[in-house]
Amino acid sequence: DAIEVRRSGAALADLKAGLRGIExxxxxxxxxxxxxxxxxxxxxxxxxxxxxxxxxxxxxxSALDRVPEPLxxxxxQSPEVVEEAFIALRALLRLMAADxxxxxxxxxxxxxxxxx
Numbered sequence: 001d002a003i004e005v006r007r008s009g010a011a012l013a014d015l016k017a018g019l020r021g022i023e024x025x026x027x028x029x030x031x032x033x034x035x036x037x038x039x040x041x042x043x044x045x046x047x048x049x050x051x052x053x054x055x056x057x058x059x060x061x062s063a064l065d066r067v068p069e070p071l072x073x074x075x076x077q078s079p080e081v082v083e084e085a086f087i088a089l090r091a092l093l094r095l096m097a098a099d100x101x102x103x104x105x106x107x108x109x110x111x112x113x114x115x116x
Contacts, residue, residue: 009070016064019089022096023057038100046103053100056092063088 024030028037043050063085068074074082097108 009072011071012064012067012069012074015071015085015089016061019057019060019064022092023061026053026057038104042100042103049099049103053092053095056088056095060085060088060092 024037026038028035028040039050039053042053063081066081067085068078068081071082101108
């Protein structure tokens with residue numbers, strides 16, 4: 001019951017699409033365009049962080065690709081694979097919310113008014 005869009009079976013596809021969006025915003029590479037993404041603000045001042053973020057995006061994409069469809073079945077039949085994907089996505093979230101935010105000089109906060 002905790003899986004979003006469980007009845008449509010699109011949960012995994014939605015997760016992958018969201019990750020592609022994060023990658024596009026970070027790299028600036030969207031639909032073949034070569035624009036400046038957030039990475040342009042990071043790569044010169046902290047190339048190590050840029051490499052870590054790009055590497056974690058790749059790790060998360062690879063982990064999601066190993067999860068069989070539909071996600072609701074994979075949770076029961078392949079829990080270790082789902083857990084690996086969860087850990088990879090959580091690591092990316094932490095890297096962006098802490099290290100990237102610090103590098104950019106921004107603060108991430110959540111409130112009751114954030115739209116959720």
